[in-house]
Amino acid sequence: MTFNAAPIHADIAALLPRLRRFARTITYHREDADDLVQVAVERALMRSEQWEAGTRLDSWIFRIMKNAWIDEIRTRVRRDHLFAPEAEGEHVGDDYAEAHQQRMAIQKAISLLSEDHRIVIGLVLVDGLPYKEAAEVLEIPMGTLTSRLARAREALQGLLSDQTRSLP
């Protein structure tokens, strides 16, 4: 083991806001999101010797987080615990600003996407990772990444225009 423990802690701590944002994109609940971040950080620290210095730490932890979430989803499906996405936007009062309602509408639409689509949207559109890094996080070829991203956008676009149409 040649890694130095201290710097990776500081680097991971600096990533926490981005990790929370990504988690918020791919999970359904705030609590799930922070639980997921905690699990990913703990796993990353436990396996920190597997991280190759010089490669992107953010991509590595995103990958750990993605895998942890997929595992969790599978477990919940097995236990029949997969609850429907919380329709956060519906609990929001009418006096909220229009911008806020739009953000809620987008979050809701994203929560209705498939796992694969939510994750790719979270990586590229929310976090802003370049295609190459996003493909590495997902461990898929670039071509698969771009076609998945295109399909995810299409699905999201569709959900958003459905929402608009269903407005009174």
Add this chain to the structure above:
Amino acid sequence: MSKFSDDILMAFADGELDEATRQAVQQAMRSDPAIAAAVARHQALRSDVFGAYAGTLDEAVPQRLQLAASAPKVVQLDAVRAARQHKTEPRRWAWPEWGAIAATLVLGVAAGSIGVQGLQGDTQLALVAGKDGALMARGKLAKALSAQLASAAPAQGQVRIGLSFVSKQGSYCRSFMLAGAAGLACRDGDEWKIPVLAESAQGAPGDYRQAGSALPPAVLEAIDQRIAGAALDAKAEQAAQRGGWRR
């Protein structure tokens, strides 16, 4: 519609095109309103989605996550514990990871099959499976647990003692690190029983300065479950050591 596929227009909106293609798309956008509209749609979706989550970055990061990212220092253990106790909601999902790993390591040691990374040589010699299957400290680990104070700065490869405390069962317990492993030892008669032992990611062999600063969550958890009151301070630790760790 045009010679550009929608994937290309999407990649344009995402800033992923090489310079030549980018310029070609830009030119096409000027001459073909349909292309311009398609690009604008991709760009708008990108910025809307980005904006929907941007607020998360400005939120204060919960303390439990900051603690998870920082190596929990032994001196901060009380703070970790307090944070845990104040947590209103237990974790909604329980990954079995830590418990399973600790159990695996313990089984590996007990069975004498030391194939687990981080548990070699020194650790093997320092532990033995007792009559009831529990792990007991032996050799230099047992010696260090009985004699060494937490303030000691041990040489490379030696046992490092973390904190000492009185357990809810009324016996003394001490955390320790040795050769890439960390664990908890609790006094049982004249011996030290090891209820938990885990690989220590930070405990690079030879790097004793850092090795002392972090305990794996499994060990922290075990301390958490057992500790009654606060950890012993240096004076109380010394007194307990002089008293042979009997209560």
